[in-house]
Amino acid sequence: MGSLNNKNRVFAxxxxxxxxxxxxxxxxxxxxxxxxxxxxxxxxxxxxxxxxDAKRSQDLFFVNNGGKISWPDRGYGLHLSLKIYVYDELEIDGLKELMYGRDRKISADSCVKGQWGTQVKIHRLLLQSRFRTRKKEEADLFFVPAYVKCVRMMGVLNDKEINQTYVKVLSQMPYFRLSGGRNHIFIFPSGAGAHLFRSWATYLNRSIILTPEGDRTDKRDTSAFNTWKDIIIPGNVDDGMTKYGATLVQPLPLSKRKYLANFLGRAQGKVGRLRLMELAKQFPDKECVPVILSDQAELPFQNVIDYTHISIKWPSMLIGPQLLEYLQSIPDEDIEGMIARGRQVRCLWVYAPETEPCSAMHGILWELQRKVRQFHQSTETFWLQNGSIVNRNLVQFHNWKPPMPLP
Structure with missing residues (x-):
């Protein structure tokens, strides 16, 4: 507070x-x-x-077939530097059921095929990763392994059992409660998304969800995907089609291809797919079109891939003869150019070990690094002047015992 005499002071x-x-x-x-x-x-x-530039050439560029793929510095860092803790199936009661069903009726090998295979492959790659840590206290992120899509489709757990088991599993994870789940990673590898866990909106609304389909959710009104916290990953491709050396399929030269387009999948009552089926009936010598027909689709690694150079996105409401006419009008040299550019980034769709210079796992790790926070807290965590973390009853974090109320 200033002195009353200040107003009489003369400044020279x-x-x-x-x-x-x-x-x-x-x-x-x-x-x-x-x-x-x-x-x-x-x-x-x-x-x-x-x-x-020297750092980027060592840490950020993946060189493949003469092309190079880089992750931007901003928000990612100059090199991969993160630590991920992978929960063991034996340390959390109920985790084995989410992986193998009741009485371990299914195996990981039976779940590794088809699109669901990402839930197994990513788990296996993280177990072998140089970024894996076995110390929870130093982990940036926590990976929760579960083959729940496979478990459900194989009929070894029903929806109610899956929901109850997930809640039981989460209640045994102090670090999940500490962060509100923000540093925990879950995989839901199908169109059903996180809806396989009925209570996902209550418990996983802050967690990182890896999924290949973020534009829709089968038989649900809303998608569980959140573009600001979740990550779109490449769908699984059979290893026999991606490993170096012999492959199951050798692509035909463009000039020798019999069909204009090809479609893999099921109609499932989807309007766009049903239109494709009707279109195929009108043009029996043609099937479907190799373009993106999902208006709301989000694609893997959009921060580094410009999809206008390697693909076509067409309005789903305009599926009809106009689409076929457009595809037929594209010059072969343009198609060849798109195919060539696609070869430069196709390594990002291969779930290969970290020894490979470019892979889907490399891309996922970069995206996960962007999610890392220095500090975590939730509605159920508090801290004192000495830096100790406590709960509502002022019990210190290292003394939290399961089962714990979830945030």
Whole structure:
């Protein structure tokens, strides 16, 4: 608080005589300062540029078939540096049931085929990853393994059992409660999405969900995918079609292809797919079209891939003869160009070990790194002046015992 006498204080102002010589000298100082600043600025910029470029060439570029794929510095960092804890099936009661069903009736090998295979492949790759940590206290992220889509489709757990088991599993994870689930990763590898866990909106609304389909959810009014926290991953492709060397399928040259388009999948009552079936009946020598027909689709790794160079997206409401006419009008050289550019990024659809310079797993790890936070808390966590984390009853974090109320 200031003194009342301050208002009576007199502030003196000092004036100095500024001659023409002083003015010229000051102007010279300003000019020289400007030029020296520009020189130093350019020098430091060039040094910084080459330094960053050297780092990027080692850590960010994946070189494949003459092309290179880079993750942007902003929000990702210059190199992969994260630690992921993978829950063991024996440490959490109920986790084995979400992986193998009741009485371990199914195996991981039986769940690794088809689109569901990502739930097994990502789990196996993380177990072998150099970014895996066995210390929970140093982990940036936590991976919860579950083959729940396979378990449900094989009939070894029903929807009610899956829901109850998930809740039981989550209640045994102190770090899930600590963060509100924000640093926990779950895979739901089908159109059903996280709806396989009926209570996902209550318990997983902050967690990171990996899914290949974010535009829709089978037989549900809303999708569980959130573009701001979740990650679109490539769907599973059979290993026999992606491993180096012999493959199950050798693509035909464009000039020898019999059909304009091909469709793999089921109609499932979807309007767009039913229109394709009707279109195929009108043109029996043609099947479907290899373009994106889902208006709301989100695609894997959109931060680094410009899909306009490798694909076509067509309005689903315009499926009809107009679409076929458009596809037939595309010059072969344009199609060949798109195929060639696609070869440069196709490695990002292969679930290969980290020893490969480019893979789907590399892309997923980069996207996961962007989700890492320095600090986590939830509605059920509090902290004191000494930095200790406590719950509502002021019990310190290391003394939290399961089952715990979930945030």
């Amino acid at each position: 102002t000092h004036h100095s005589l500024c001659t023409r010589t002083h003015q010229i000298g000051a102007l010279g100082l300003i000019v020289s300062t400007f030029f020296f600043t520009r020189i130093f600025d350019q020098s430091f910029n060039s040094c910084t540029y080459f330094s960053n």
